[in-house]
Structures are given as structure tokens and as C-alpha cells.
Amino acid sequence: MHARELSDSAPSRVVVVWCPDWPVMAAATAAGASLFDPIATVSSGLVVACSVAARAEGVRRGMRLRDAMARCGGLVVHHEDPVRAGGLFEPVVAAVAELLAAVEVVRPGVIVAPASGPARYVGGEDQLAERLIDQLDAHTGVSAQIGVADGFFAAMVAARRGVIVPPGQSAEFLAPLDIRELHHLDAGAGEHAELLDVLWRLGLRTLGAFTTVPERDIASRFGAEGARVHRAARGEERRALSRRRPAPELTVSQTLDPPVDRVDTAGFVARRIAGRLQALLVSHGVSCLRMGIHARTANDENLVRVWRCVQPVSTVAVADQVRWQLEGWLCGGGGMPPPTAGVVELRLEPIDVVEAGRLQLDLVTATDADGRDRAGRALVHVQGLLGFDAVCTPVIDGGRGPVERARLVVWGEQRHRRRAPGAPWPGRLPPLSPVVIPSPSPQGRVVDMTGASVVVSRRCEINAAPHLVQVEGWPPMPVLAWSRPWPVDERWWATDGAVRCARLQVVVDRGPTTGCGTAECPDQLALLVACTGGRWRVEGIYG
């Protein structure tokens, strides 16, 4: 370990353990399903990951759920849940950690560790790979692919192919491969999407072609980030840019009182401590490549796990990692029993600390991230005042009426959509939506000239011209114009939650306004009214 640190110029041997389709594996494990069934995890109506059996039937990532179902009749669908994927990964990490020292989790499904020491110990890299596969199969029943190469990126690519690249040959191994392999360089997907897009359009289709461009030119066009990607593509990636011992003042710890023993409180704790770590790193002008997550339970059990940080380090990413880790510990499972008591102290310890400038992205994104962090801190402050659930953010779903289309999700939770907004919704209202949705809806009447209630028939026809809208507490309002009724016949198959109503846009006269003074500008109000069985209510107010 020390010898390798000293000879920093030589790229280190790295082993990557990759569990293919981890989200699907996690979903199947949670549901107790067999991995040989066709399974897919879905988010916003799109397939995020699928099992081998599903892939054999033609299901692919990014496919619409409907198309996937059409290709594979027996497809079992689960919702994408990163928390579940993170929590269930902990037993896998524990099993790997028995064989490898200094294990780092890149994301749920991917583990990286230095290879040379353990390989010498078991008698070679091939033997190490076999032992790892064996170990995982025996302890967790998870099948994994192992890759060993010089540097993380080459090892990651090797793991996706299940090969071991001999020392010094990473560049040759990478050269003929598609440039889009660079998607695997960092933890999440899509960090380098823009760079890759430009390279692709420039006609640089393989990693080899990319590396023929001098690093200097790449650095001058794409900055330090581009240079880092270029080094990775050449197989000359260094473990760290310039490592410094972590200063003890960068460690953040938090005493938890009452102890955290439930998964739902873990999320809140994670956000708070991640925000503090981020603020501390920023104030020291540094960034960290890896961090250790330490937890101490009431019975003095010490739990430690090292995670590789997504670059650039953001509060949200760190909070997610802390949350996944806490959930992994709290849920136990696999070979690991859950701790005997709640967690009373949580500590985040940055491990490889580098000057922030070395990792900074271009300035525009940096100010963007700045604003996000500033806003995030303010909102965490408000959550502290009012409670976690008091701060929300709106998400637009699919649906017909204004009430079901907008939903408030708690700030910091996933903004995923329940129903695709793009899907056809027969009877959906046209796209000027009411700006105010009174809750509860004021009850009232819509009457014709004779004073009788207007009703909408089952065939969605209106029986008389609306003349007045009468709402409790409002003056009666003469109707100036009205639309055709939109039928809403949702869930007619269900006996309980069936909604049967018709909606109508009406424009009513509010009379000449006092502010305007003259009769030339009468004031009009537009309302969305809904009729259920002859009773009317105001569902929305326009403008």
C-alpha cells in the first residue's frame, strides 16, 4: 500500500466488482422473485434496467413500458427504487470486503478496490477473480463480473466484459472500443454526456481515435475535466490527482439523539450531515474523492464503509450515499446481522482530498451548482423550522383534471412521475389550466334562464344554456360563455373509487370594476366547474 503510494507515477492495478442489472436484482430480491424471470424496473414509464431473461425477449433500457410489455408478455415490472438498491447492496459489499482490503463503493452495483495486494495473497489476479465470484455466490447468491486493469476506468470497462487486462496493456485494450464507454468513467451515468456528444460529432468514435488528439488540445478546449477523461481513455488514470492526508478538521460528525434506528429518519439525517460536509469542503476550497462513512451504535458497535464520491461533490449525492449506507446497515440482511441498537453517532471522513480547482467544472455549471446548494441549505433550514414534510416541490403527472395532474412531493425526495404526462388522456382539459385550485371546492349551482339546475347527460350533452353561476358566499354571476362539457369517466370498472363527472369552462361577468371606472372594461372571470349527479362545484379559477 505504502510502496504504491510512493510510486505515484505508475498506474495502479485496480479490481472492479460489477453486479450487472443491480436495480433489477434488488427488486427481485426484495420481491422474492427468481432472477431467471423476465423482470424490469421502470421509472416514468421507461425501462431503467431489465433482467437477462427480459433482454432475451427483446426488452431494452430506455424502452417504453408498453413496448416492453408487448415484446415480453410475462414481464414482471417493479418501480425503480434507488434506496432499495442501495440498502440491499450492503451484504454484497460485506462479502467482498472479506477478501479485499480498502473496498470502495462507487454506486450500488459497483465496487472498486486496489488489486495488487490481494492478488499476491491469493496467488494471482485470475485466482482473485475466481475467489471473488465464489465468495459472492456462496454468501449472497449474487452473480458478479470481475475486471482487473490499470486504473479505475479500464478496470470498469474490463468488468463489463469480465476480463483481466495484463499490466501496461490497458491502452491497447481500450483503443478499439466505442467512445461511449466513457459513460462508465464516473459513478452516475451522463456526467460527460456533453463532452461525448461533441467528440462523437467530431467523428471520434473510438477511444483510440480520441487519444490520438494531444492531451494539451483537449485540455484547452474542455478544461481539466476533459484532460482527466483523456488520461482515463489512455489508461493512464492516476488514483488521485494530488493526494493529501485528510485534515482532521474536515471530518464532520453528528450525535444523533434520539438514536436513528428507522429507515425513514435516516434520509433526513443524511441530508443534514451531507450539507455540513459540503459547506466545510467549500470553505476550505477542497473537494474529496472518497469518504468514509462511520457509524457508532448505542451498544458501541462501529460500522465503517468507504464510498467513492461522485464528482463534483454535491450535497445531494453525498446525502444519497449516506442514506443508502445507513439503510444497508439498519436493514441488515445477507451475512450481516442488523446492529443491536440504533445509531447514535454518524461521522463523515473525507479520505482523498484535492484542491477543488482540479476538479471544478466550467464556471457556468459551477454557479448553477452554487445556487442549488444555497437554495438547498435555505430549504433544509425551513425544514428544521417546520418539519421535513413542510417543504415541497411540484411535479406534473399525467391525468385529466387539474387536481390529479399536479402533485407536491417533499423536498429532497425523488421527483419521479407516477403517470406519464405525454400519454393520451381522453377527456383531458385543454392546456390553459386554472391558476387557483380551491380546496375544498366551493359547492354551488349552475342554473338556466328558468332557474332550474343545468345537468349534463350520460351522453355528455348539456340540457340547457347556463345562465347564472351561484356559489355560496359569492354574488350570483351571469354566464357569458361556456365550453362543451368534457366527460370524466375514470375508473368506471371499479365499484369504489369511480369518478363520474363532467367538466365545463365558463366565463362569468363580474360587472364593471371599481378600479377601471368606465363601463368599457367589464371584468370577466373564468371558472372550471364540475358537475357530479346534478351538483356543481368550482374546481378551478383561471387567471
Added chain:
Amino acid sequence: MRDATASQRLASLGEVSTAGELAAAREDPATGRVLPVRADIADMLPLGGLSRGSTVAVHGSVALVMALLAEATARGAWAAVVGAPDWGFVAAAELGVALERLAVIPAPGEHLASVIAALIDGMDLVVVGNPEALDASRVRRVMARARQRGTVLLSHGAWPKVDLELRYLSGRWHGMGAGHGYLRRRDMVVEVRGRGAAARSRRVRVVLPTLDPVPAPIPDAAGSGGARGARA
């Protein structure tokens, strides 16, 4: 001025982004003194945008409040809405508000003043939906803090001592007849009253909301145009 037209010409090339535009993007809205607003309501405002640190009261139209948030949030600014539990956010999205940068605190309760103060620290725009729940001394403190941090306070309802007041006077809807059509647009008359030089009220006609496409803002108009106005 020559620079401005040159950069407009460059920007019209699509893929090309000029250094000036990058600088504008960085300065605006993160540090620019004026937050941009939609092109169709920019003429209504004395500075062509929302001056940072100012307080603006809007009377009678939620759509107008939403429209004021649209351009700034779409360009990366952060906004929060406090004490407006009945907003229709589908309409907000239609008016151009970037919902992923909008935080909503529907029920601040008795902590309203502290919540607003906390939000001013991190947000570029803070909308107060129930300003009547604040007493005068709290209002003064909140305004001072907003001025200090450069946050725009948007009050939906009466607010003492505002920098700009927009009052909905009347509206006329189009697109619907007797049992046919649907709401397409509204012409409304808004009274604008400022402070100091803009103290004389004037009436402005605005089309809001509308199904017709809103004219795209000229890249240069909201940023440097606003800054020019701020210096004047």
C-alpha cells in the same frame, strides 16, 4: 451597441455561444442586478425586469405572479412560494415556471416570518401568498433582509411600502362562445405604480395567459437592457 448586434447575430447561428453570452449567463441571474422576466410582460416593468432586493406587490392575479417567476427560474434562478396552498402548478408550468427550481411551503403557520427570512438567504425570488399574516415590524425586517441579500420579494396581496405595485383591473377572455370552443387567451388591464420616478400610475394591456406562442426574449434584452435600466 455594435457588440450587442454582433452577439445577437452570432447567437442566431444556433450552436455558437459567444463569450459575451457566457458572461451574461454567469452574471445573470446569479449576480445580475435585475432578474429577467418574460418578454411579453417586460415592458410593463420600469427596469424591464425584477430589480434584486426590491419588493413587488401583485393584486388580484395569480397568473401574473406566476408569469413574473417564469423567465428567472427558467434561466437558473431559485424561487419559493410560501403560504399559497391553492396554486395550480400545472398552470405555473404552462406559464413557463421551471418547477424543479420552485420550492413550495404551503402552510408556514405561525413561523411565517422566520420561514421567509430563511428563504431569503438562499432563494432569488420569494413569493408570499398570505402577506396579511405578517405584522408591520416583521415586514420591515423581512424587507431589509431581502434588500441586503438581493432577493426579490413578491407579495400576492397588500404589502406596506413596496417598490412596485401591479394591480389587476379587468380581464376579458377569448376563445369560447355559447357551448363551443375553450379558453384561449385573456386580455387584461394592469395598473402599474412604482416609487420615486415611477410613482405616477399607468395602465398597461397584457395578454396573459395565452395559448399563442409567447415571443422569445431577445438574448440581449433582459440581461444588459435591464442592467442599463438599473444604472439610469
